[in-house]
Amino acid sequence: MKGLLMKDGYLMWKYQKVNMIIALIFSFISAFNIDGSNTNLFFIFYSCLMISFIPSGLYLVEEREKSYMNFFTLPVSRKTYVLEKYLLSVLCNTAIILLNSVILLIRTAGQSMLKDSLMMIALMTVMTFLTPAVGLPAVMKFGGTMGTFVNMIVPSFCMLLIMSVMSFDSVSDLVQYHMQAIDSMIHMDFMIFYLLITLFTFLLYGISIPLSVKIYKNKEF
């Protein structure tokens, strides 16, 4: 595992350096009130999205170079290889969420926006963990183009969905708009809604790990 992490560390520095720098720049830009809404959604989410693509991006690099084959000639099991990719995604995601959260909390300090900030942190968590949860099994199953397509499209679609949800004043507004019939069933506080989608994302992430292990164990090289 340590050897794999070290290898990915080198590859991140050599292949993902530009992405990481752009993500950092976007994170710092989010410290300023750019769009007047005091949320800077684009800069925050884009930096999260770029970082969350790193593990699957590295997998695709290894696939292109056929270097992953070499790892199965070394004392590394397929399960360890997959788990390392997830560990890397946890490390990368946690780092960018923490950075963006600190910037957000500093920016909104003294503005009584704690509830909004917590919602933003929840959304960042959803965004960053949903990408590898969907993307890693997809790239491992389909590889190359198809994997990248699923990896990019699904999280982007989810991001659009989240943004559209955010455009409503409350969950019940959203539900009334779409399905008035079930509105009465899910009158809930926005905080609970965000907590639930965060937990749901972690659940998906948790399911994604054994799924990827299974996919990879059955893969032939």
Added chain:
Amino acid sequence: MSITNAIEVKNLTKSYKKGFMLDNISFTLPSGCIMGLIGENGAGKSTAIKLMLNMIKRNSGTVKILGRDNREDFELTKEDIGVVLDEVGISECLNAKEVGNIMKHTFKNWDEKVYAENLQKLSLSDNKKFKEFSKGMKMKLGIAVALSHNAKLLILDEATAGLDPVIRDEIMDMLCEFTREETHSVLISSHIVSDLEKVCDYIAFIHNGKMLICEEKDRLYETYGIVRCSAEQLNDIEPDAVIGKKISPYGAEAIVERSKIPSDWEIGAIDIEKLFVFMVKEGH
């Protein structure tokens, strides 16, 4: 505990949807020996090696590497195996020093000193990126890695393909040096038969997914010979003694089983390449 056989493959079968099939192959590589796996491109050499390394799933059969079944704790077994595939599989952007750092945290028995010595011996720069290496240098780096963690078994798949004769010779010398220790063994696949003939103790021929022959090299020399005569004279030989023949306007050449040829016939020594080509052409 000393292990008598480095590799034991029994009734290994693998079929693909496309139609190719590795058909029930069996062979044994005793410890301390070098075995050459010979076959034309697409014969099934790489498939056999991938099956041994559990990179693909078998339909049936068993593989024991260093005395252990390769489906049980294979990660432990791989600590003692050095593998070099035809595409070495090191990331293009890494240099030899970084590869060494990764391997140090991958192999329990990684020996930094030996690795540094190997790099020096093979004239490999430790700060040049892998993509800047020539094909020969890439292969040498793969071999330097394979030889730096006290491996007991080396598996090389087409490791000499596309290399110039000088580098091929260097690699063969390294393999011979490696097997000076009696617990060390090498399995090397190639379609460059002359290389393998120089260093191998055992020869295995694979053709169309089938094992044609797997025998000690010296025994092949003892068993088979070449007869040069006219096409008419060739008819006097028992058909089952002829392994393969080539008839041209200038005469006939046949690989024969020495024991089945009358003693008054002059039988010349064969080379492995000729034996392989004749066997393949004859469809054995």
